Amino acid sequence: MSTLTTPHIDVHRGGDRMKTRISWLDSKHSFSFGQHYDPDNTHHGLLLVNNEDIVLPGQGFETHPHRDMEIVTWVLGGSLVHQDSLGHSGIIYPGLAQRMSAGTGIMHSEKNDSWRLDGNRPEHDEPVHFVQMWVLPDEPGVDPGYQQLEIDDQLAAGGLVTVASGLPRYRDRTAIAINSSHSALHVARLAATEPGSSDSVFELPDALYLHVFVARGEVEMEGVGPLYEGDAVRMTRSGGQRIHAKMPSEVLVWEMHARLGGP
Secondary structure: OOHHHOOEEEEEOHHHOEEEEEOOEEEEEOOOEOOEOOOOOOOEOOEEEEEEEEEOOOOEEEEEEEOOOEEEEEEEEOOEEEEEOOOOEEEEOOOEEEEEEOOOOEEEEEEOOHHHHOOOOOOOOOOEEEEEEEEOOOOOOOOOEEEEEEOHHHHHOOOEEEEEEOOHHHOOOOOEEOOOOOEEEEEEEEOOOOOOOOOOEEEOOOEEEEEEEEEEOEEEEOOOEEEEOOOEEEEEEEOOOEEEEOOOEEEEEEEEOOEOOEO
């Protein structure tokens, strides 16, 4: 059996991530990104990018291109303005699922300047904090597209919420669809309550590849121990472990049943 599909759990601490810091941006990269390249850390399963970004007000990423990638953006705090060459323009905020399919090519910008899009909004001084994740689509050359949906109520109900998926098993329960039939992103927003409470614990799905990212807070994972904000766990041929919040927390879980280059 290939070592890539042998059961394995690998913990990556948040402080060990590669970093990009400039005047308006604090970005931490779970995988090789931009000028940060490590041939041994390019992806896990079909997940190629897991960037945690903090952008100052009035600043952001100017218009730039993407191609043949499924891009999911999850905002943790503040608000992010998305504008693209398909004519979409909107504000992404906590609890709003958003996906952009780059396909044959798309141009877009992402900025912390919501007051400029809506003249009724006062100028603010709050940074925007978000995680952007890229997964490989099933095939190149699809039509580019965009989708977003408010799911705050589902998150408030507790448990693991399927946010973005191309897996057939989640077709009737996913918030937004992605062009990756082997991938699904789940999010759990957890309260700090007694162990065993449905508000503070969830169970990981079984999958060939799992990527568990602690976006906020602190949790305890069976067989692993404590995980802190920014920590990630990469798993192969695993699942079923319970994760319990030790304080109010938010956990992002990619469930994948294939990897870059094959099953």
